[in-house]
Amino acid sequence: MSAVAVSRFLLSDLYRSQRAIVPVVGQAVLLAVLFGGDPGPLPAPWAASALALYPIAAWLGIVVANTEDPVQRHVTVVSAGGVRRVVGGVLLLAVAGDVVLSALSVVWPMVTTHYPHPLSVLALGFGAHLACALTGTAVGLLCARPLIGNVGWSLLAAGTVVVVTGTQSRVPPVGTVVRAITQGGLPGSGTVVVTGVALGALLAVGAAAVSARVGARTD
Amino acid sequence: MTVMEVEGVRLEGVRKRYGRRSSEVLVGIDLHLRPGRPVVLRGGNGSGKSTLLRIAAGASSPTAGRVVGRPRTVGYVPDRFPAQQRMPVGVYLRHLAAIHGAGPDAVREATELLAVLGFTAGAATPMLQLSKGNAQKVGLAQALTCGAGLVVLDEPWSGLDADASPALAARLDAMSAAGTVVLVADHTAHGPRLAGAQVYRVETGALRPEEPAPVADEITVIELAGDGDPRAAVRTLPPGAETRVVPGPGPASWRLRLRVPASEGDAVLAAAIARGATVLAVRREPVDRPVAAGRHAQEAHR
Numbered sequence: 351m352s353a354v355a356v357s358r359f360l361l362s363d364l365y366r367s368q369r370a371i372v373p374v375v376g377q378a379v380l381l382a383v384l385f386g387g388d389p390g391p392l393p394a395p396w397a398a399s400a401l402a403l404y405p406i407a408a409w410l411g412i413v414v415a416n417t418e419d420p421v422q423r424h425v426t427v428v429s430a431g432g433v434r435r436v437v438g439g440v441l442l443l444a445v446a447g448d449v450v451l452s453a454l455s456v457v458w459p460m461v462t463t464h465y466p467h468p469l470s471v472l473a474l475g476f477g478a479h480l481a482c483a484l485t486g487t488a489v490g491l492l493c494a495r496p497l498i499g500n501v502g503w504s505l506l507a508a509g510t511v512v513v514v515t516g517t518q519s520r521v522p523p524v525g526t527v528v529r530a531i532t533q534g535g536l537p538g539s540g541t542v543v544v545t546g547v548a549l550g551a552l553l554a555v556g557a558a559a560v561s562a563r564v565g566a567r568t569d
Numbered sequence: 570m571t572v573m574e575v576e577g578v579r580l581e582g583v584r585k586r587y588g589r590r591s592s593e594v595l596v597g598i599d600l601h602l603r604p605g606r607p608v609v610l611r612g613g614n615g616s617g618k619s620t621l622l623r624i625a626a627g628a629s630s631p632t633a634g635r636v637v638g639r640p641r642t643v644g645y646v647p648d649r650f651p652a653q654q655r656m657p658v659g660v661y662l663r664h665l666a667a668i669h670g671a672g673p674d675a676v677r678e679a680t681e682l683l684a685v686l687g688f689t690a691g692a693a694t695p696m697l698q699l700s701k702g703n704a705q706k707v708g709l710a711q712a713l714t715c716g717a718g719l720v721v722l723d724e725p726w727s728g729l730d731a732d733a734s735p736a737l738a739a740r741l742d743a744m745s746a747a748g749t750v751v752l753v754a755d756h757t758a759h760g761p762r763l764a765g766a767q768v769y770r771v772e773t774g775a776l777r778p779e780e781p782a783p784v785a786d787e788i789t790v791i792e793l794a795g796d797g798d799p800r801a802a803v804r805t806l807p808p809g810a811e812t813r814v815v816p817g818p819g820p821a822s823w824r825l826r827l828r829v830p831a832s833e834g835d836a837v838l839a840a841a842i843a844r845g846a847t848v849l850a851v852r853r854e855p856v857d858r859p860v861a862a863g864r865h866a867q868e869a870h871r
Contacts, residue, residue: 355667362664366655421651424628425708428645429668429715432627568587569629 352430356439373409397532407483411490437562448483477543484550488557496565523549577603582634596774607751609760612771618754626721640718648723650708659692669715679710758809789834792849802846807833
């Protein structure tokens with residue numbers, strides 16, 4: 351499983367370079383502020399943290415995809431036996447980050463607030479965060495190397511995409527999922543969230559495929 | 570070590586262009602890489618050597634044409650081995666072995682190879698603190714110990730010290746004899762001296778066969794000292810010469826060690842004396858390896 355080995359290699363490098371720490375701390379700070387006072391009953395407050403996770407995951411996606419410098423990327427691609435395995439490793443690590451940040455966002459109010467959190471509400475909250483995070487990962491992969499080589503342009507492009515798509519409550523999956531959560535989990539919001547997660551996963555895999563294709567052609 | 574099938578790796582009509590408007594870097598390369606016949610590419614800067622190596626290794630796709638028979642495990646060292654990571658050398662080698670799909674034996678073998686190459690940093694040294702030569706040795710260690718069926722090395726002797734260079738050549742000879750396909754770009758004298766080497770010159774994106782340099786059985790090592798510019802003392806050098814300059818005791822003084830084919834030693838020496846250099850030492854040394862390197866190299870490999 352070269353892709354797993356690649357993601358472990360990237361994680362080891364990221365851990366030492368600490369480039370991923372700012373987006374992770376950013377999400378933690380937002381959770382601290384959001385759930386510090388009286389946020390109201392769950393799942394409605396999660397709309398804000400799920401929406402915030404969209405740009406945070408995009409940022410994390412850029413950081414993970416840009417971990418290696420281009421020459422080391424060549425070495426890794428040859429060692430892994432193809433660019434697809436390396437991009438697979440990038441995707442695995444970014445998605446692992448999405449899962450961890452989604453879990454953190456869901457667990458935080460369980461610990462810091464006294465509102466009831468039945469399993470169905472927890473699942474709804476986790477799904478909403480994951481849908482937004484996966485979509486963010488897709489945006490990050492499309493705005494990082496090899497598609498956009500300069501990290502300044504990467505952040506600008508990702509920021510623009512996130513602002514344009516994240517603020518439209520009718521645009522799936524982020525807009526629709528956030529709206530469903532804001533309304534406090536009305537009947538049918540489960541379907542919206544599940545669809546959102548599936549669509550987010552599809553977008554992330556699609557973005558990885560585009561990244562692999564462009565990488566093989568431009569290198 | 571993986572033994573390649575007899576047919577080897579074949580590049581068929583490989584072309585490469587970066588972007589639609591730029592000119593072609595490679596204009597149709599046909600090349601058959603076989604075990605026991607290392608291919609050595611020579612050529613100036615920007616001739617397309619590195620691009621050709623990346624395509625052969627699988628780091629890059631050709632715009633047209635294809636690479637047939639590339640084995641699953643390929644060892645690759647780029648022109649400048651990147652050492653940007655903070656991770657220690659030992660951790661880097663472990664990760665690369667895992668990515669190659671090689672086991673813990675590969676890591677042990679890599680550590681042994683580092684010792685053979687005269688690696689002077691430790692396994693706990695962060696990659697980004699390595700000198701160019703030491704980083705190059707780490708690159709070689711990961712590429713040559715992963716059980717590769719194909720090794721692709723871009724200027725592997727550049728940055729290596731005089732002791733490591735023959736060790737690398739012996740290792741490549743041994744791997745080649747054991748069935749690994751070897752492709753190197755090299756501007757030193759080491760590549761063409763590999764056993765069974767086929768030498769090609771890359772010019773304007775195409776290949777032209779070139780005669781391998783005549784193999785000298787002895788070399789003359791000349792140590793010189795002087796002031797000013799060391800290049801003034803040895804203005805012309807025969808093909809295959811190696812030089813190493815170190816600062817001398819005085820402010821503008823230098824010491825220079827030359828290794829030239831024995832047949833050229835007298836001429837180089839006479840010219841250096843005529844230009845005012847001081848001769849510190851002259852001695853003969855046998856060439857690193859005999860020409861029929863197969864059996865000998867295998868022994869060296871063990």
